[in-house]
Amino acid sequence: MTAHRDHAVSRLRDGFDLLVIGGGVNGLGVAWDAADRGLSVLVIDKGDWGSGTSSWSSRMIHGGLKYLEKLEIGLVRESLRDREWLLRRAPHLVSPLPFVLPFYRNNAHHHLVLRAGMVLYDVLSFDKSLPCHRVYGRKGTAARLPSLCRDGLQGSALYYDAQVAYAERLCVEIMLAARRAGAVTLNHAESVGLTVADGRVTGARVRDVLTGDVHQVRARFTVNVAGPWADSVLADVPAGSKRLIGGTKGTHLVVDPFPGAPNRAMYYEALSDGRPLMVIPWLGRYLIGSTDKRFDGDLDTVRADEEEIDYILTETNRLFPSANLTPGDILYSYTGVRPLPYVPDGAPGDITRRHILHDHRPHLDGLLSVIGGKLTTFRSLAEHVVDEVGARLGRRTRCRTRRLSLPGSPPEGPAAFTRSFAAESGLPEPEARRLARIYGVRAREVATVINASPELGRVVDPASGLRAGEIVFAVRQEEAATLADVLARRTMLGLEPDLGRSAMDAVAEVCAAELGWDEAETERQKTAYRRYLRRFLERDPDPQTASRT
Structure with missing residues (x-):
């Protein structure tokens, strides 16, 4: 377990103004906006940040041309406005x-x-x-x-x-923005039941997926932003019998x-x-x-x-x-x-793509569920949600995220930053360009770790130029806790044609040393990653690899 995770788990005993269940692009956006407005926030996800629907889209940042046919003019305008915001505030992604x-x-x-x-x-x-x-x-x-x-x-x-080639990295950066604003962020933490007292949701029981420990979390308000899993979050509570997600x-x-x-x-x-x-x-x-x-x-x-x-x-x-x-x-x-x-x-x-805030009153107070939502409009959705939460808590404040940038955004623009970083990083130019493309200005922090020692500068995957220090950075700074986290949503090797198979053993070795895995846990992580790859129906050039999955 990392120092960050130790700290986040220790904070679970604190009371929060807001519990956000769901760490996709929309849940993370809500956590960022709420924390930036001064609310104490905990955001959790049963998997990794952005590991659900946010990772499985067309990777477009778009206005929604097809929505014009349904006369959803307001949705198109909102989407186009947020498209422009992302082009200006996250141009590296x-x-x-x-x-x-x-x-x-x-x-x-x-x-x-x-x-x-x-x-x-x-x-x-x-x-x-x-x-x-x-x-x-x-x-x-x-x-x-x-x-x-x-x-x-x-x-x-x-x-x-517009396109966000690495939607996974967009989610990681929103998580980092939420954390910088003061939110407590804990991935691989599943809500296993909302707690209710006198008709009001007062928090949830949260299971640490990595250890199995269950923690009682108290919150003045809870937002269910679990995407297609939203109905599962509501199981066993009197939230009404209406099915929300189709x-x-x-x-x-x-x-x-x-x-x-x-x-x-x-x-x-x-x-x-x-x-x-x-x-x-x-x-x-x-x-x-x-x-x-x-x-x-x-x-x-x-x-x-x-x-x-x-x-x-x-x-x-x-x-x-x-x-x-x-x-x-x-x-x-x-x-x-x-x-x-x-x-x-x-x-x-014909089903609307506009997001809906479902108020569970009169069945339950202290709870909102978010239905729908797009990758493009996460910021506007979050503003809408936090406006409502603030009104319900008596904490009305103005949203500021429209004026903010994501952590990796280069003020001088991606091209100028990439040129200067390639010249100063001490890394081969293709590697420097890859880091700039994935991390933006945070590539400098990655390079600092890589250049700290020969071991951290060791090339782990010759094809991509991935070095041990980048894996360590993913664990220490970006909350990667599993092999899949590192391959699929931090280093982005999981989107290569072989889905990261060729680098898996070497990456697992570095993860094991950093996270304290023994041999059995390392093998379990590799088995879990192979199981994860079944979703991709990939063309496997190695029959022996296919037989292991």
Whole structure:
């Protein structure tokens, strides 16, 4: 156990103004905002920070072009405003991403409707730093995208949204911001039951997943931001019988560049059902998807099914006929469940993406549950939640996070910082650039640890340049407590084509020395990581490795 975790566990006996259950992007945003306004806050998650739905998205920071069809104008404006905030306040993690929207005769929406949507998108983002959209005719579109299907092509629009390549790192930085503001942050800590007295939630019993110890936590107010697990948090308390979450399943496939692959992201309508799909350049590969299916299964083991894989590949091959993608081309897939409000009937695409604050009164006081929420709008959602909590606690204060930046944000901009850091870090330039891309200005802190001794400067993974000091930094400074934490959500090796398998043994060795694991625990951690990888349905080049999982 680390010094930080020891301290956080010792704080569980304290009383808090606010207990936040759920450490995804939205729960962490609530913890940051509340702590910054002076509330005493504890935020917990049964897994790691951002290890749930926040890690399984399309990794877009976007206004929600498709929401215009549902006339959710307020949601689109809010999303576009938060997109701009992230581009300015976390530019090391969030970058502009150009999209092409092709117009086809057989589209569910006429090209004039799509062009009108583009104009409205620009109007609603009047304060943006990104360029406005441009429209191209059939010839101009074909010239720019020669591999695009020509059958029925009428033209296209070029517009801009943004991408967060490492959504996991976004969550880690929001956690760090919350911690700096004074919040107590404890991952791998599960709420195993809310405590109720006289019709009011007074806290929760919290189980330390790493030790099995159960702690009683007292809080004046509790916010359930557990995403698709929100109903599970409410089990065994008189919160009303109404089901809150009706999650839908979204699957993405990761493939290498393919014949005819576009140099820009594509946002297009599926021929089979008119749903929006995407082909997105991502970390030198392509992210294609996603699906939108109702899901009632095990949230912790959800993964792609054959129907989804066939659907995504078929539609991608229709858009780019020379691609000829097959299941054998898939490096891996990942699947998440959107925490949407429960709606028993209708198309999944018709369910609102706007977040809802569910007040459990009169059944229970002292409790709010958050339904829905997007990666893009975590800051606005948090402001909404903390405004409500403050009113209920008699602590009305103004939100300040709109004026704040995330901890890794470089004031001089990512490009200028990367150049100066590469020159001063003492590391090979590719390694320095990788650290700057993942940590922003905090890369200097990582480099300080790496340069502290020959052992910490030892290269652990030659392919990426990962050094022992970065792993130690992840444990000591970023609350990594398991092998999966380090590989999947700190060093980001878990997103490489082999999902970090080739580095697993060497990384586990460093973790064992830092966290005090014996041989049995080290093997248990590796087994747990292999089990975690089952969700990815990855193409495994090593049959012996496959047999071990």
